[in-house]
Amino acid sequence: MNLEGRRLVFLLLFLGVGIIFTLRLFYMQVMDDQWITRAAEVSQKQLTIKPPRGILYDRNGVKVVSNKTYYNLMFVENQIKDLDTLAFAQLLEIEPHEVEERFEAIRKSLDRKTRDRKTGRDTIVNDYRRYLPYAFIKELTAQEIAKIATELPNFPGFYEEAISMRDYPYPVGANIFGYLNEIRPHELEADRYFYRIGDVIGRAGLERYYEKHLRGQKGTRFIISSARGKVVDNFADGKLDTPAVQGFPLHLGIDIDLQAYGEQLMENKLGSVVAIEPKTGEILALVSAPSYDPNSLVGARNIKKNYATLVQDSLKPLFPRPLQAEYPPGSIFKLIQALSGMQEKVITENTSFPCNRSMVGCHNHPTAQNIQQAVQFSCNPYFYYQVRRFIHQGKHKNAYKDAAIGLDIWVKYMKSFGLGIPLETDIFGIRKGVIPNVAFYNHWYGEYRWQWSTIRSISIGQGEVKVTPLQMANLAAIMANRGYYYTPHIVKSIGEDGPLPRFREKHYTMVDSTHFAPVVEGMRRVVEEAGGTARRARIKDIVVAGKTGTAQNPHGEDHSVFIAFAPFDDPKIAIAVFVENAGFGGTWAAPIASLMMEKYLKGSISDELKEKRILESRITP
Amino acid sequence: MRHSSRKYKFTYDWLLMLIVFVLLVFGLINLYSAAYQPEHPSFFDFRTLYGKQLFWIGMGVFLGVVISLIDSEYIRKLTPTAFFVVLVLLVLVLFTEPINGARSWLGIGPFGIQPSEFSKFTTALMIGYIIQGERGKNISKNTVFKVGFILLLAMFLVLFQNDTGTFLVFSAFFFVLYREGITFDPILLFFLNNLFRLRLKSTWVGVHFIPVLFVLIFFGIITLYFAESEHSFAFFPGAEIPGWSILIGILTLLGIIGYFLLKQFSSQRNKRKLTTILFITYFSSILMVGTISYTYLNVLQYHQKVRIDLWLGKIQDKDGEDYNRNRALAAVGSGGFSGVGYRQAVLSSPESQHVPESETDFIFCVYGEEWGFLGSSILMLLYTALLVRLVFLAERQRSRFARVFIYSTAIIIFYHFAINIGMNIGVLPVIGIPLPFLSYGGSSMMAFLVMIFVVLKLDSQRKEVLA
Known part of the structure; x- marks a missing residue:
């Protein structure tokens, strides 16, 4: 046997493997492109830079909604070394077993169902990767992370990551601002271009309405990333990068001090306060009581903790009463009747009707000799007579048909005052109230089966008529403006561009401004003169005009309503106050309105007793 | 060394020395890129891996030179002692705490050695020692059993350490036995x-x-x-x-x-x-x-x-179980024809860390990505040349001991080369063993250098042996 020949086995093996490896390298490195693609796939990352949301300023330039940095406690599993669960749990102030449970929950949350193409069976695929970062705890405040951060170096694999979330320096205006929450699948589907899973989106209020303005522009950065996700280098020297652009700031018409004061006054009460600057339609305050601290719905942790409580609260703090609650307006409705009656020439300024209590109850007052007095005394029979004339104008011989024609005209007038139509402010979900029309009554009573006497309670704003507090405030603004309004809106300027175009349109009522003088004079007397129903609304040195209302409530105590504007000659504020179950309008709503107006006009309150009485009162069903 | 004396003739194999030297230089240059630390840019900074590697090379060369001073006859005679010492170390290592699942480190404080790396060397010597006595071409059963026993003993000890790579490398000795007619x-x-x-x-x-x-x-x-x-x-x-x-x-x-x-x-x-x-x-x-x-x-x-x-x-799971291999292949494959350039690696750079173990088992990724096919094929050529040269040297030995040892050295280097490069280019599964002269690692570097020095020594004295 020639053993020396066996060296050939060695030589062949060495040369063979050398040649095979070289060929393989040639194929891999020179011929096959897949690895270059794969390398790019692995190392080149497109980072999305989330812009901070736009800031909200009040009418005086005070920041009312801003951003605050929070921290996520991140981890990368395969960088965790010898985790001392006990010490770690102690640091985070949780139970030791929760640490493992938390890891498990994170892993579990990345389960994804996929359908096998061949078998059609659903299988669970887990997208969790040991080398990718995940949040162990989200949304820690600066104080919370400060406690943890010093100890973090002892726990390799854990680190902190800054995130931007909302911050509300004033704990008010929750129903105006709305809140942010993680995007839902259908919202994601609607705008795939912008949103990604885990993004937040405005869920209510201005955050929702101005989402597109506030969210800004996402930036992108192309990088060469490390396996740990760290940026090693800019890709192509950053030439492809685009910066993130912060959302537009919103300048609100809201006066945050007035808003806060309104919410303070409405504490322990149910209802709304809406104040408008009549000349522009900017909403100065929009109080919904009860409300909640907007900070309690910042971030997923808070929402999880507090949302259910708010939803289950029987007083419905999440319900934006000024926009969505519909009530019979009560006597404030008489203002419009007087105006439209004059315009339609069924009465004149000096028309008088007897206070005939056989038709409808009234309170003790002298007979109203003219419109001013009718408004001042809020005489129910007066407006019964007046509206009857309006509905039955004698345009048809048949009384029923006449009523239908009259109601048609009447509805048009009401709508021109912003009633019964959606008064589309810049918050979604407003309600339009109810102005019953011909079809409405035909449905209830049958065609030509009704006339004024059937529907007479609408004359004094009871019955089927329903109005939202926003519409009431708008009515106050119309009275202040003597005949026109701008749709009430909260945002007076998006960035430097002014409000949305539709808020710059002047809407005239169907009533000429000349007819307003006697009615407005009546409103002045309501507050300023003896026998007026809202003497409590007076403000020292300022002439106030107002009108009380008492909305009948079949479920309990009547609601207290008051609308007003001031100063009389050059109105700067128009206001509507609605206090549920508070009885007569002059008792509760009027003083609240006056306090609000005084606060806004003078900056301080002269009558501390009045203020004290309101603050200490508690009116809940 | 100079030709100072007439009597003394420099008989070490120049070619082998040259190839190993070039590989060491390649290795250091490459490790500098693979383990670069911006805060310690000096090559001689012993806090860095390249600094340490330089130190290990120095240690290896020192040990090698010391061995070169010993007459090859004494090297032969010392074989059983050396084998026994390493065997004891292999047993001792079983009582240590496992690191990454394997009990292969024996050390005090920061200094540690891997006895398994040295056991390749001593086993190679020992097998030569046992076979040397056989004069004829037919080898007695007794010798076969002895060789088998030695080999199995070392293999099992390594297997107990949970060191799969080294265990596999021991199967290389069967090739040597084949050459010797066992x-x-x-x-x-x-x-x-x-x-x-x-x-x-x-x-x-x-x-x-x-x-x-x-x-x-x-x-x-x-x-x-x-x-x-x-x-x-x-x-x-x-x-x-x-x-x-x-x-x-x-x-x-x-x-x-x-x-x-x-x-x-x-x-x-x-x-x-x-x-x-x-x-x-x-x-x-x-x-x-x-x-x-x-x-x-x-x-x-x-x-x-x-x-x-x-x-x-x-199965394919490029981001999960197959992560290491997938990243390694992407790094090598993205090198292209001429590479991305020295210290320009995207995937395997120490900053990006896409390729794990890029200083040790996956060191070739750095080389492959930075030097491309051009550099890689030169490296293949160098290793093949080294191996072929070793076969040539082995075959010119007169003593069976020397031949067995040199063949063992060749086949062990070949195994390391084949398995390591094989896993780096996706033709073999991932088995963690170092690439000779390129991977960072004190024990393996010293063991390989000592083996080369012994080869050189045995070869230089080949004519003094009467076959």
Whole structure:
């Protein structure tokens, strides 16, 4: 046997493997492109830079909604070394077993169902990767992370990551601002271009309405990333990068001090306060009581903790009463009747009707000799007579048909005052109230089966008529403006561009401004003169005009309503106050309105007793 | 060293020294890129891996020079002592705390050595030491058993450490035994002649056991491929038949066909012999399929099985279990023809860390990505040249001891080279063993250098030996 020949086995093996490896390298490195693609796939990352949301300023330039940095406690599993669960749990102030449970929950949350193409069976695929970062705890405040951060170096694999979330320096205006929450699948589907899973989106209020303005522009950065996700280098020297652009700031018409004061006054009460600057339609305050601290719905942790409580609260703090609650307006409705009656020439300024209590109850007052007095005394029979004339104008011989024609005209007038139509402010979900029309009554009573006497309670704003507090405030603004309004809106300027175009349109009522003088004079007397129903609304040195209302409530105590504007000659504020179950309008709503107006006009309150009485009162069903 | 004296002639093999030197230089330059620390840019900063590697090379060269001062005869005589010392270390290491699942480090404080790296060296010496006594070409059974015992002892100790890579490398020694004419014939013949009452003098399988073994491994891989698969057949509804039983079925079918063919066509004289061969082949095939399937399906741990599956391409999980290999392939493959440039690696750079273990087991990724096909093929050439040179040196030895040792050195370096580069370019599964002279690591660097120095020493004194 020639053993020396066996060296050939060695030589062949060495040369063979050398040649095979070289060929393989040639194929891999020179011929096959897949690895270059794969390398790019692995190392080149497109980072999305989330812009901070736009800031909200009040009418005086005070920041009312801003951003605050929070921290996520991140981890990368395969960088965790010898985790001392006990010490770690102690640091985070949780139970030791929760640490493992938390890891498990994170892993579990990345389960994804996929359908096998061949078998059609659903299988669970887990997208969790040991080398990718995940949040162990989200949304820690600066104080919370400060406690943890010093100890973090002892726990390799854990680190902190800054995130931007909302911050509300004033704990008010929750129903105006709305809140942010993680995007839902259908919202994601609607705008795939912008949103990604885990993004937040405005869920209510201005955050929702101005989402597109506030969210800004996402930036992108192309990088060469490390396996740990760290940026090693800019890709192509950053030439492809685009910066993130912060959302537009919103300048609100809201006066945050007035808003806060309104919410303070409405504490322990149910209802709304809406104040408008009549000349522009900017909403100065929009109080919904009860409300909640907007900070309690910042971030997923808070929402999880507090949302259910708010939803289950029987007083419905999440319900934006000024926009969505519909009530019979009560006597404030008489203002419009007087105006439209004059315009339609069924009465004149000096028309008088007897206070005939056989038709409808009234309170003790002298007979109203003219419109001013009718408004001042809020005489129910007066407006019964007046509206009857309006509905039955004698345009048809048949009384029923006449009523239908009259109601048609009447509805048009009401709508021109912003009633019964959606008064589309810049918050979604407003309600339009109810102005019953011909079809409405035909449905209830049958065609030509009704006339004024059937529907007479609408004359004094009871019955089927329903109005939202926003519409009431708008009515106050119309009275202040003597005949026109701008749709009430909260945002007076998006960035430097002014409000949305539709808020710059002047809407005239169907009533000429000349007819307003006697009615407005009546409103002045309501507050300023003896026998007026809202003497409590007076403000020292300022002439106030107002009108009380008492909305009948079949479920309990009547609601207290008051609308007003001031100063009389050059109105700067128009206001509507609605206090549920508070009885007569002059008792509760009027003083609240006056306090609000005084606060806004003078900056301080002269009558501390009045203020004290309101603050200490508690009116809940 | 200068030719200062007439008597002294520089007899060390220049070519081998040159190749190793070039590899060391390549290795250091490459490690500098692979482990670069911006805060310690100096090559001689011993806080960095390149600084340390330089130190290890120095240590290796120092040890090598010391050994070179010893006469090769004494090297031979010291062999059992050295083997025993390393053996003790191999036992001691079993009592240490495992690091990354393997008990391979023995050390005090920051300094540690891996006895398994040195055991390759001492085992190579020891095998040479045992075989050297044989004068003729036929080697006695006693020597075969001794060699087998030494080899198995070292292999098992390494296996207990959970060091799969080194364990595999020990199988390299079978090639050396093959070269020395140590066959497994005696064992095979013992069984065949006693159990089957044959009177065979030698078998082809026994003589060429190692090449045959590799053929068997090839079929073993095919077995692995099918062992787990489930097959259902139309005529056997409901039942799913596992792949391994189908393989056994096919073997049985082939056996029966072969048997009938023999009965019909073979001459009376050959019939008995051929039938025996058929039966032996059949039963050993069944045994092999059975053992491999059983081990694969029942004995292997999950992660080992996954590794095999990934390597076989049965499953793909480029971001999960196959992460290391996928990143390594992407790094090497993205090198292109001329590479991305020194210290310009995107994937395997120390900053990006996409390739794990890029200083040790996956050091070739850095080289492949930065130097491309051009650099890689030069490296292949260098290693092949080194190995071929070692074969040439081995074959010119007069002493069997020297030849066995040099062949052992060659085949061990070859195993390291083949397995390491193989996993880096995706033709072998991931088995963590260092690339000689390139990977960072004190023990392996010193062990390889010492081996090279001993080769040089033995070769330089080859003429003093009377064969």
